[in-house]
Amino acid sequence: MKKKINGFLILPLLVIAGCSSDAALSTSGSTVTPASLAPAASPSVKPVPPPPPAAPVAVTPPALPSVSSAASPTTPSSSEQNGLSQSGYGFDQWQTGPVGDVFFEFDSSVLSSKAQEQLAKNAAWFGRNTSKSARIEGHCDSRGTSEYNIALGERRSTSAKEYMVRLGVASPRLETVSFGEERPFDSGKSNEAMAKNRRAHFVVK
Amino acid sequence: MQFYRNVISTIFALCLFVIPLHLVAAPEGEYIIISKKGSENITLALNKLDVQRGDDGKVAHSLDLIIRDALAFPALFTILAPQVTVQDNSGINYSALGSINAEVYVRGTVTTIAGNVTLDMKVYSIGAAKLLFSKTYSGKETQLRPVGHAFCADLVEHLTGRRSAFGSKIVFVSNKTGFKEIYQCDFDGKDVEQLTSSRSISLTPALSPDGKNLAYTDYSTGRPALYIRNQLDGKTVMASKSGISIDPAWRNSRELATTLSFEGDQEIYLLKSDGALYRRLTRSNGIDLSPTFSPDGNKMAFVSGRNGQPQIFIQDLLSGEARRLTFNGDYNTQPSWSPSGDKIAYTTCENSGEFNIFTVGTDGAGLRQLTAQAGQNESPSWSPDGEMIVFTSNRDGKKRLYTMGATGRNQLALLQMSGEQMQAFWSLFRK
Structure with a gap:
């Protein structure tokens, strides 16, 4: 029993590690170590590159649709282009804030290199706008069962939050919630629609 | 330790209660002639x-x-x-x-x-x-x-020789009003009644075995929280903890379990029927979700992502030991423990992407597919007599409730209602 409790203590640190076979697509599956958490607590912060343990791929230039295609084939690239052309952030008409959403593979809460780039930008924005806070909503596509999707959505929002906290955003500024599959951004059944719904959505306050 | 004492005294109390009933219930073995x-x-x-x-x-x-x-x-x-x-x-x-x-x-x-x-x-x-x-x-x-x-x-x-579903209730979710609210109907789909009006998102209703309390998840506060509604006077209490609550289930009429994330990871906890936190049941890295209890309350089947993709496990509440039950398919969720105690019904995502309902023995043997090639089928829940299963299917376009025999025969729509219906839970007789 005691052994299990000790095992549980390191559990929050492993949240980002995710749990899907799709992890093969991603570069962030093993980025978090206890050591990398320690220096991240300072509340205001300049734009920082992703921490050293993150895979080198993540430090490539800001996401351009053509460059990023390898990272996440199901990311909705067309709507992403819209978002970029309008404000430099965001991915579709539902995204109105200055901070961009990040997208996930099916049944995964693992941050792709592209998601990590977006979160680095988001963290930089919060570094410049120290009075702002955000609610990070975890969302899922309609595949999967709805109870499980609430849990998965929470893991997505927590993944995004933990990453930004490691980049220096103070934890209390980022609230997380999961909507599972209850609030789809696109009610369509196409792969592109599904991909749009698998996200951590930022609502800036 | 207190927990074990409670469990043991509960078992003892259950034995006292159950054994005489069994002796009385069988009408001189007559039914053996018939069935x-x-x-x-x-x-x-x-x-x-x-x-x-x-x-x-x-x-x-x-x-x-x-x-x-x-x-x-x-x-x-x-x-x-x-x-x-x-x-x-x-x-x-x-x-x-x-x-x-x-x-x-x-x-x-x-x-x-x-x-x-x-x-x-x-x-x-x-x-x-x-x-x-x-x-x-x-x-x-x-x-x-x-x-x-x-x-x-x-x-x-x-x-x-068994009690029947006549007189039992089914609680379920419908978006008829534009919001997901909880409803109930009779065992045969008649006398539909709306129970919640939160104009938010209300999900995963579960009736206590004595029928007095309804547990469900509700987003009225902006996040999914556990609510317990007194079915007699309609009063509700919210069990508030930071983090979220998902998918409650009753262990008996005094205790229920739900997933909570206030300690960081998503784990299953036992609560009293007034919403007070009682005991943590799971300790694993990953999602732990959707508890369902054996009739004696000593074992819990649940969904766990501890090995990666979601699979169903059975945990002994006395020893704390858990073993994996499902091995077919990469995505098995929504377990429901049969009232006779020997089977688990659950939902599989097949390789084709189709969701279907299966049953398997609690020992892992006797896997049986109950739905096939009829849209997406999910959320199985046993009738209190174990003869039937209510489930959700979109075989006619939108999500509606269906019933079938425990082997999958005789799949019929339960009720006609506008909007979509889902997440049906059939009341139990357990004390």
Whole structure:
């Protein structure tokens, strides 16, 4: 029993590690170590590159649709282009804030290199706008069962939050919630629609 | 330690309660004659009810329909309308009934006096050529359903030795109003009633076995939280913890379990029926979700992502040991423990992307697929007698509730209602 409790203590640190076979697509599956958490607590912060343990791929230039295609084939690239052309952030008409959403593979809460780039930008924005806070909503596509999707959505929002906290955003500024599959951004059944719904959505306050 | 003591005393109390019932419930082994092991259905010859007096036939006709509809429901019976010649002045013509392969013959008379209805029913075993039971039911002319269903419940108990689903409730989610709210209906889909009006998102209802409390998840505060509604006065309490709450289930009428994330990871906890946190049940890295309990409350089946993709595990609450139950498919969720205790129904995402309902023995043997090639099928929940399963399917375009026999036979829509319906939970008899 005691052994299990000790095992549980390191559990929050492993949240980002995710749990899907799709992890093969991603570069962030093993980025978090206890050591990398320690220096991240300072509340205001300049734009920082992703921490050293993150895979080198993540430090490539800001996401351009053509460059990023390898990272996440199901990311909705067309709507992403819209978002970029309008404000430099965001991915579709539902995204109105200055901070961009990040997208996930099916049944995964693992941050792709592209998601990590977006979160680095988001963290930089919060570094410049120290009075702002955000609610990070975890969302899922309609595949999967709805109870499980609430849990998965929470893991997505927590993944995004933990990453930004490691980049220096103070934890209390980022609230997380999961909507599972209850609030789809696109009610369509196409792969592109599904991909749009698998996200951590930022609502800036 | 207190927990173990409670569990042990609960088991002891359950034993005291259950054993005498079992001794009483079996009507001298008569039902063994009728329900042949392995046979699919009991063939029932059901006579039209006779009018004794004081009625123009309307009450008898109504009761006839109520009983006929109800008996068609549990997927237990093949119902025959016998020829008039099966009964004459000298008695029951057993050989004529036997020749149409009837196993049980049912007849009855209705008496209506000043709005009070009396129903006299007689049930005969054709194989044994004798009266099985005879009983009188009474009620008001304006409320005939309980009268007819009381007879149906007795009939099923006599023939199978088990309690029936008659009189039980089904709670479910519908977005009829534009918001997902909780509703309930009778076992046969009749008498639909809306229970919540939060105009938010209300999900995963579960009735306590005594029917007094309804647990569900609700987003009224902006995040999914556990609510417990007193079914008698409609008052609700919210069990507030930071993080989220997902998918509650009752262990007995005093304790329920749900997933909470306030400690960081998503784990399953036991709570008292007033919402007070009681004990943590799981300790694993990953999602732990959707508890469902064995009839004795000593084991819990649940969904865990501890190995990566979601699979169903069974945990012994005394030892804390958990073992993996499901091995077919990469995505198994929504377990529901059968009232007889020997099976788990659950939802699989097949390689084709189709969601279907399966049952498997609690020892992992006897895997059986219940739905196939009929849209997406999910959220199985057993009827309290274990004869049927209610589930959600979009086979006709939108999500609606269906029932089927425990082996997948006889899949029928439960109710007609606007909007979509999902996440049905069938009430239990557990104490």
